[in-house]
Amino acid sequence: TCGSRCRVFVPQYTSGLRVRLLGCRIGQRSVESCPLLIRLRAKAPPLHNSSSQDCSAPAVCQLLVAMPLWQHWYYVLVERTSISAAIYFQLNTQLQDCSRPGLSRSSSGPSSSLNMPQSFGGGLSSLEGLPAPGFPLSAANMSWVDPTILQPSCWPIRPTLRNELDTFSVHFYIFFGPNVVVPPDRSALFSINLLPVLDSGGVLNLEIRLNTSSAQGENLTVFGCLNHGVPLISGDNLSISCQTDSHSGFPLSVNITHGISRLRIPYPQTGTWYLNLRSLCSSEHG
Numbered sequence: 001t002c003g004s005r006c007r008v009f010v011p012q013y014t015s016g017l018r019v020r021l022l023g024c025r026i027g028q029r030s031v032e033s034c035p036l037l038i039r040l041r042a043k044a045p046p047l048h049n050s051s052s053q054d055c056s057a058p059a060v061c062q063l064l065v066a067m068p069l070w071q072h073w074y075y076v077l078v079e080r081t082s083i084s085a086a087i088y089f090q091l092n093t094q095l096q097d098c099s100r101p102g103l104s105r106s107s108s109g110p111s112s113s114l115n116m117p118q119s120f121g122g123g124l125s126s127l128e129g130l131p132a133p134g135f136p137l138s139a140a141n142m143s144w145v146d147p148t149i150l151q152p153s154c155w156p157i158r159p160t161l162r163n164e165l166d167t168f169s170v171h172f173y174i175f176f177g178p179n180v181v182v183p184p185d186r187s188a189l190f191s192i193n194l195l196p197v198l199d200s201g202g203v204l205n206l207e208i209r210l211n212t213s214s215a216q217g218e219n220l221t222v223f224g225c226l227n228h229g230v231p232l233i234s235g236d237n238l239s240i241s242c243q244t245d246s247h248s249g250f251p252l253s254v255n256i257t258h259g260i261s262r263l264r265i266p267y268p269q270t271g272t273w274y275l276n277l278r279s280l281c282s283s284e285h286g
Contacts, residue, residue: 021034
């Protein structure tokens with residue numbers, strides 16, 4: 001148990017966070033309906049309007065966060081809803097780790113290798129039994145369990161190479177580009193790293209072009225979303241969104257009629273930006 005307040009750190013390449021309340025007891029009696037409420041919030045302790053889950057219903061009491069904020073603390077608050085007797089419980093926190101499939105995440109910083117695409121594929125870390133109040137969760141507590149519990153799935157992220165054109169200009173190249181293939185069943189993700197000093201200020205320009213010669217006879221649209229800090233992978237086979245409850249990115253799209261789309265972002269925030277591309281197409285013959 002961890003008392004009524006806990007926090008969990010979400011590292012890079014985490015695609016999901018789950019917080020569950022287990023083993024509820026009132027005194028010495030185990031109960032299915034637990035008179036508790038879980039609240040969850042990023043960066044600061046939860047407020048009255050933060051994400052919450054009432055555990056009084058006799059079902060699994062949990063909160064799920066798809067694509068949580070990377071490199072931030074998430075704060076968990078457990079509140080009573082009615083009874084004043086002593087209530088005992090356990091909190092279980094799981095992170096969908098997409099950094100290296102099947103391997104636990106080390107406590108060291110990100111890899112210094114920038115010349116190979118980064119892996120963004122499966123593995124789930126579980127933290128069983130949180131520490132005492134005021135003590136953060138650490139990677140040393142993690143153990144690997146079923147990687148399919150949390151969604152969304154993990155996708156490969158293709159990094160970019162920077163080329164210093166002159167003192168005030170930087171061009172970013174896509175590995176094995178400039179042409180890229182956007183799969184029909186998932187997103188294509190690319191990362192752009194803006195350095196804290198060298199890339200401060202200025203304007204971030206992004207342009208995508210649709211190769212219309214390879215899309216003849218189809219109603220094809222490619223949607224894009226550029227977001228800072230964490231990729232946005234929301235939407236389904238019919239649409240794509242550039243906004244979630246906790247994130248908001250810059251949208252763009254191209255199709256057969258309008259084959260070029262451009263973004264200009266003045267004074268972009270330094271750090272890593274992620275471009276998510278998703279294709280939606282339907283044949284003229286159905």
